[in-house]
Amino acid sequence: MRRTEKEQRDLINKIKRIEGQVRGVQRMVEEDRYCIDILTQVQAARAALTQVGLAILENHAKGCVVQAIEQGDASVIEEMLASVRNFVK
Template identity: 55%
Template sequence: MKADLARRLRRIEGQVRGLQKMVEEDRYCVDILVQIAAVKSALHQVGLSILESHTRGCVAEALQQRDREQEKVDELIQVLRQFTKL
């Protein structure tokens, strides 16, 4: 999973560099906005992947072991609130 996330983040980094170049070259605004939307979507997908991993790993383990389960649930709710904020 870590290698996949790193690959995806490098791709997003390339997209952001492409955006910088588009701005420097005074490219058409709509084209830039489309690329911004693509970067936002890609970052959102990375975030969802990490959130899923956290839930299936850390949170599920805490619930099974009854170890700090309320703390982990509260943490998950806080992360969901932050992640879904626009």
């Protein structure tokens, strides 16, 4: 499913924010900041990445997957499940 222009912009903004968080982690390591504070920032970036991953998965499932199955191709399901498995492990 194509994302609407707004969805695309929102998604890119979220990813840019994660890039900023990762740069923040780097700066904190360089400045020898307190480990627990760095960890909090790492976890925030990681949680945000998980959300971005889920958003992309959702878009894929509702779009490509449904469409491919409707057109008689169920192999997309295997591919999607491999990706989910990768996320959960």
